[in-house]
Amino acid sequence: MKRTAEEAAATRARVLEAAILVFADKGWKDATFHAIGARAGVTRGAVHHHFGDKKLLLEEAIGAGWRRHAAPALEELVRPEHGPGRRLTGFLTRYLRLLAENESFRALAVASVLVAPQVLDVGEGVKEKIEETDQWAALILPLLDTPGLRQGLRAEDALFTVMAMLHGVTVTAATAPHELPAAEAAAGIARAVVAGLLPGQEEG
Template identity: 70%
Template sequence: MKRTAEEAAATRARVVEAAILVFAGMGWKEATYEAIGARAGVTRGAVHHHFRDKTRLLEEAISAGWRRHAAPALSELSCMDRPPVQRLAGFLSLYLCLLSQDESFRALAVVSVLVAPQAVDVGEGMREKTRETDEWAALIIPLFESGAGVRAGLRPPDVLFAVMAFLRGVTATAATAPQDLPTPEASASIARAVVAGLMQDEEEW
């Protein structure tokens, strides 16, 4: 029986999600279609049917992963009924919690930081990551563009730099030393401490 378009799309999605976990666990060279198929619950042939090139599979896995995981973080930044400091702290806390608690997101960090550089060309996948982080930056900048509440000596671009450096640092930690990631309980306190170091409107907590 011929598969429906919906069934084919569902299989492709399972393969893409499984690929992130396999690439993270085995690395670029050792990850095989057999291992990805086994993780996805399909045959090697099914994986090859959807992706005849392993590089393209890695590229789509990275791209889809960043699109999927960006949405919750963006919702924290977009919550207009909370003060800017609370929105930024909520965003950083959620990002930390996702890295420590969500196996798929942590695997995405490993693949983005360690595996992708080993591949010949995964440009579109990494461009998707850049697009998502650019969207985060576009939501962070307006929170402080007036300069109100920013600690003396800092400008809004300085706040953005510090926040993005923090995100890159914890992502690299998730990829290289995941045992060092904080507990979900500590993540909120860490996020608040980071934001408190940048902002002076502590009454908004």
Template identity: 45%
Template sequence: MLAAGLASFAEVGWERTTFVGVGARAGVTRGAVHHPFPDKVSLLTAALDEGWADAAAPLLAALGARGESGGQRLVAFLSGYVLALTGDDRFRRLAIVSTIVAPQAVALDAGLAAKRRGMSAWEDGIGEALADTVLGPGVTAGVAVLAIVTLIHGLTMTAATQPELLPADSAGAHALATACVHGLVAATD
């Protein structure tokens, strides 16, 4: 049901997703969906929580890989993000629903707080990788984290609106990530 809900939110949006439609996708009745989820917000929250628990692990592992420079870890993280957006339907749906659909579903304060909690592990990992680099002239750690988080959001919007612009191969994703990281750090390996 969670996969069906996530797919529905990604494909038809917040307003047009219904328990009837989610049930049809999952092969169950509307009541079977409604029983564990009293409303669409609870379905959305559960789908995102479960999805990100799995989907974020490889990216966070790339950020935490010891034995590689901070720059290499950032390149691996960003290229992994691009490849996940282009090659993994579930990941792309999670990113799009988190960025575009979820803000329509919950009150602004609650939604922003949830987004901050969700991004904190990513920001911590980015910060740790940056701590193992020499930043470029005039670049602070805070500015570098902001630039990478902004890039992540921009990549997600591109995946939603113009997916053909994103590189779908490892070499293209690596080149994009390297170009972005080189703008922030003095040198990468």
């Protein structure tokens, strides 16, 4: 029984991952259970067994995707051995590299920005993304609320700048991926952003 439960969980995870890729590639209308099952290596019936309808599958796939992909980047924000500037630089670098290098994360951006608004009001997947970005903001704000913040800026204004950048590059990944910077440029871009907010602390 335990093995069966583990296998079911593994199948469910494969379907969620495949669903993001298929929704991003084919759009809402053409992302059929058959296409998703084929991408996941399971039958259409297996997809339907785990997810009663396509809307539910989209919601859960987006929610699971944001939780899974954000976790490594968020680790950078809570490294006690690093100062605020270096934590923020690490986070932005990891996020930019994910968008540049990870097909699944770019597909998640497409599904969130272009596909979900067609069919979801504020479904569970969309709420998950909002909750995820709220978590980012909660971790980033204390890093900016420091005497090292650029003169004339409030921590809340600096947070707005960071979050606007994150949202902007996510939308770019969904609508104009060819404009994304290469992965090797990520660290330099991140350092430049942090240097503008926390002068001299991007490496500290």
